[in-house]
Amino acid sequence: MISKTLLLLRRVARNLVARVVFGAVLAFAMAFLSPLFEPLLPDEWEIKIGPDAVIPILNILATTMLTVTTFSLSVMVQAYQAAASQATPRAYRLHLSDTTTHTVLAVFTGAFLYSLTALVMFRAGLYPDNAAVMILGVTVLVIVAIIVSILRWIEHLSTLGSMDDTLQMVDRQARDPLYNALRRPALGGLPVAPDAEIPEAAWPLPAPSSGYLQFINMEALHDALTKADASITLIVSPGAHVLKGAPLGWVLGDIEERTALSNCFTFGEIRTAEQDARFGVVVLNETAVRALSPGINDPGTAVDVVHRLARLFSEAEPPKAQPPQFPRIEAPALTATQLMEDGFEPLIRAGAGHPEVIGTVLDTLAKLEHAEWRDLAQAARRTRAYALHHAQESIEVKEDRDALARRV
Template sequence: MMLTKPLLLLRRVARNLVARVLFGAVLALAMAAFAPKILPLVPDNWQGRIKPDAVIPILNVLASTMLTVTTFSLSVMVSAFQAAASQATPRAYRLQLADTTTHTVLAVFTGAFLYSLTALVMYRAGFYAPETSVVILGVTILVIAAIVVAILRWIDHLSTLGSLDDTLSKVEQNAREPLARAMANPALGGLPLPEGARIPASAVAVPAPRGGYVQFVDMSKLDDLLGASGASLTLAVTPGVHVLKGRPLAWLLGKVDDPDALCACFTLGETRTNEEDARFGIVVLAEIAQRALSPGINDPGTAIDAIHRITRLLSECEGLRDVPPEFPRIEVPRLSAADLVEDGFAAIIRAGAEHPQVVGIAVDGLKQLESSGWAEMAPAVKAAQGYALRHARQHLVVSEDRDDLAGRL
């Protein structure tokens, strides 16, 4: 499914911890309006049995304990994510911040605190009628059940949180979706731009309003703006590219009523994100391998693990589908197999040139990719294999290591 601007915003809000936490306060406020309506469904003998004195102590316990648990959990989360950033790469840290399990658990803890605190305030202010206490107790029991489930999930999750294996797995999982979307919707659903195509002299540049990474291109909105005037557009950038203020985002052939509206269709940010950037996950895995091969860490095993994951991801790229463009007025540079291979292997080959086992695994992975269903992949991996062999000849001092690597090609 193609990512749209409303869906992108919805996903970002859903991953935002604040949005989830506020649900607890909203729940407590909503009880003031809905509790009287739910009350007729409760048996009469229960209504007389449950009084505010039975509910308020429970809310007091929740408010005090959940604040402590939330503070402790936040400190654990920050420590784990900082460890992931130092062991892997700061880019992996940003992917860890989108960890749904951690966010859900913290949202339950903090939401329960806000719920209990808000409910206490509503009781003291007289917004809750005494007879609705049975309904408030029922909701509080549901909140306690959610807390118990969250604690169990949190205990299980803490066993891997922040570990290098967990970080590698998350990066691989996050890389798979945008890669699959790029295969299914070549050129973001637009018309693929032929390699080496020249921009017409009459085309007008659409300048970037500020510098930053291109995070998202609203193709549907662009197509609507172009369709109203019959103009066409050639994108100069794709998600993941860094642009400077005033540099072309695209080239416009024709005229539109509001050129500034074209700029608004490009979401720019200070950081690179993976929502539409098919290359980002591969780059992060390669960075983790580079960090592992640095003299201060010297962990070839992690580099080899990253190579295997990159190879798996690229092997799943069976080629760009030949589908009719959804937005024929917009030309977009297509994702290149050569770029993916370079992102995944070039930096690792340079960093691991003195490690025969690392270069050997990289060459083996490239060898397996030769049979990829993507026709562009074979020449790209052949070039990368030659690049690996040239580096090995320069850095491997033992002739047997060099001969073994040459024999794998």
């Protein structure tokens, strides 16, 4: 379980601006600190290499890297907009965490700022006369980094923004939160019983702000409850939309610093995937529903999403009973019914009139009925009956209905 500080650091590390700024700072540091290592170089190198040998290279770097950075940014924006229009706007958010694109742009921008800074310092006479050797050595390293980044960028551009790339990214980012939620039910706390009653002495913990619940710092919350000898029963999970003042849970025990509990919850305007195990499944489903819209009319993408959902669910290990890591916290556990609702039901309603799509859904659910996770198998059986009912009501051609009936 990551802490809130680590969560914020991970978000900053994935941010495009943060990576570009880091590259720029590194470039400035290299330009300013390189003369400090100059005494380590042989004297004959200083005689052969002077500012006249380095400045033309820096001029070329400054000119070309500005052009390359501008072009790369325009390509990135167009690719992300295409992904948002063809798949779903939520896929656009996942594309924004693409580490390859961010790293390449950081190298290009950092190389531009490095060469520009070195040129200014040379022209202003801020470098000693014998610093050209060290600057040339650093420039060679920068050129090597640019070449590697260009090769990565060329390979990445071949798929950037395509439907295959978008689905693969969503699939990949859906797996870890989902499987973590199954390995650690209730976020490491005690699962809330379906028929649990709230004690009369419990008081509600209000939400400090409105928005999507993005993260619960379970460790800090449990520590605060332990100090006060209290416990809490959460009624919301990450991914839920909460209004300010609405109860997040019910606390049993007296706590003076109630804001310490509220500070353990992170809210935002959008859903994120750190703890939201259902978010990736929802994005996959939205992509399939969008593909079936009249404006796109791409049943093949919907079929692809069904197959990805099948792999995602079939490879999930059943939740296992284990001692809770945070026994003072009761939290809702992820259920197989929720996964079926998020992954298949909207798709069934949108694709009920497409025999090729609904037929794939029925075949997939039939396979999931034999899953090792019993709850998933039962949920798949119920969802399959739901899908068949929709298909029988939506498909007008009798031959198509009969073909589906034979697959049951």
